[in-house]
Amino acid sequence: MNSIDWDGFRYFIAAAETGSLSAAAKLLDSNQPTIGRQIDALEAALEIKLFQRHAKGLTLTQEGAYILQQSQSMRSLVVKATRTMQEKKEDISGSVKIAIPEGLCIEILLPELSKFYQQHPSINLILNVSPNTANLTSGEADIAIRLFRPDNANLVVTHIGDMEMGLYASKSYSQAHDRIDKLSDLKHHAVILYGDTLSALPENQWLEKQISASRCILRSDNTTTRLKATKLGLGISIQPQLFSIRNNDLQRLIKDAVIPGHEIWLVYHQDLRNTQRVRAVVTFIHSTLRAFL
The missing domain is CATH 1.10.10.10 (Winged helix-like DNA-binding domain superfamily/Winged helix DNA-binding domain)
Known part of the structure; x- marks a missing residue:
């Protein structure tokens, strides 16, 4: 041996x-x-x-x-x-690994980080925006934001809220194209859909049923790509409602449309329950996301 x-x-x-x-x-x-x-x-x-x-x-x-x-x-x-x-260290310092969906990271978390660092300058955040689900038990992340409820008994799980989805277009797109007053109007408009990996998600399946397949001008699994393409006026897409708070050039369409949404869960391993730097990050993420829901 x-x-x-x-x-x-x-x-x-x-x-x-x-x-x-x-x-x-x-x-x-x-x-x-x-x-x-x-x-x-x-x-x-x-x-x-x-x-x-x-x-x-x-x-x-x-x-x-x-x-x-x-x-x-x-x-x-x-x-x-x-x-x-690590729990035995009394000072709130060190690294904390966060696994978070790309869109929530870029649109919501990053713009608020300066406030966090003002309070906790000795904490080093490591952001994992991979589409893969990080394994908290093996230490791939300390904290995760997930759009489904984990069932692992070793995890501390908190429901932050529900992420409402909506149909969005840029102001330039709306000005250059016919009005969209009802779902059937979508068949005459350019639409941006999810890529192959995310195509089975309920909101994407819902949108595919509303449109003409020939009017799908772009597919992407990348959240930032879909959002950017929408803001550039390329077409209509489904976006989380909270993204529109920071993107004033987006206009919500057919507000009464019932689109499947997602739950947002904050998760961390129970072994980290009393680790001060993890608790600080958990509190920050929870309050930040709640403020936008």
């Missing part, structure tokens, strides 16, 4: 959870040969085969599945021990 490089387990877990060396390399900001060497060394030290390698990626062996379970438990213990030690 003395010959085992414990860092090899980190590479092994990443490869097992992502299913390939290339995906693990991307997750760990490494490269495929390094991941492969680390796993080969771990297999040699343990004297077992962890993976079956094939063209489509990696498949755990029976022994590999057992080692993965134990490795994940070890990772959770390390994360918990780190958090426990």
